[in-house]
Amino acid sequence: MIYKLKNVGPMKVMLVLGARPQIIKSAPIIHAAKRCTEMDLEIVHTGQHYDYQMSKIFFKELDLPDPIANLEVGSGSHAWQTGEMMIRLERVLVEHKPDFVLVPGDTNSTLAGALSSAKLHIPVGHVEAGARSYDMRMPEEINRRLTDHCSTLLFAPTKTCAQNLSKEGVPDNQVFQTGDTMYDALLQHLGEAMKSNVLHRLGIEQKDYALLTMHRPENVDDPRNLKNIVDAIIQLKDLTIVFPVHPRTKERLRAFDLHKKVQEQKHIKVIQPVSYHDTIKLIKNARMVFTDSGGMQKEAFWLHTPCITLRTNTEWIETVKLGANYLVGANTPQIIQITNRILGREEIHGKLRKIPNPFGGGKASEKIIDVIKESLIKS
Secondary structure (H helix, E strand, O other): OOEEEOOOOOEEEEEEEOOHHHHHHHHHHHHHHHOOOOEEEEEEEOOOOOOHHHHHHHHHHOOOOOOOEEOOOOOOOHHHHHHHHHHHHHHHHHHHOOOEEEEEOOOHHHHHHHHHHHHOOOOEEEEOOOOOOOOOOOHHHHHHHHHHOOOOEEEEOOHHHHHHHHHOOOOHHHEEEOOOHHHHHHHHHHHHHOOOOHHHHHOOOOOOEEEEEOOOHHHHOOHHHHHHHHHHHHHOOOOEEEEEOOHHHHHHHHHOOOHHHHHOOOOEEEEOOOOHHHHHHHHHHOOEEEEOOHHHHHHHHHOOOOEEEOOOOOOOHHHHHOOOEEEOOOOHHHHHHHHHHHHOOOOHHHHHHOOOOOOOOOOHHHHHHHHHHHHEEEO
């Protein structure tokens, strides 16, 4: 598909993001765009999950330029947050008149960026298109589906994602299987991440601990599910568990009278959220990962660390089919059973290293920039 440029000079591309995972998966695209003399890429930050100062930490760590605008939307209900983003983003789009808008992932920022742009007849590119959990209770599933169907260029990270789009009637000439930009980011930052002293700071050794993260509403907003997960990790007393607590999770643990109970456990290290480099170092050296994060499922897969996913479904089904990821939900006995199974398999990390990678070869960002460049022509 060919789209005519509205502006004189380099094509103006606007990238809309608002949450930590979006910053990570966008970083290699931003760096690839810097190397393209025919493209001028600008960043707009919605302020969805983190305050601007906290986001700047990730921008600095990943060596990214400052956004041209921070919408400072902050937290709220899904409807309010998405609507407020659209209102504020529309003003930025009208003022800056981009030729193309790029939206990564599946957050409310993703959907707001796509809808605002489409309604102004600005072509939209979706990074991580076609991912499906087929669970419409997940806000992310709603966001990614709607974003895909108002996008003009869809960048699918895997063959399965591309097939999902085809099944939904998206024209083949709009879909490009590029690989995953998060894998690009991991390869680009792995060397620096391995220099992190986070293991020393926490007093832990390689392959002698598990890493736990959770933040999804289905787990942390549901007192029964949250209690089930807490009960499981408390029972795993022979395994040191490092638990960087998401602000939302900390709030819910306190609300449901579970925070003190977790902190009292000697085998659970409750810590503040950590940087990207620290996170990668922790995943790579962990015995296993417990998470409900889609991004961390992939990072564990790439770093050959077994993943126990605290969900009953996943958009990254490839990791399950290849035997690297176990879906257990918030089921206490299942969490304990799978944990003990992994602990009993000393050879598992070696086997995971031999699994093929369906997420591309680490050049997704360059492919995305090339497709955008070839799809936009000057009028």
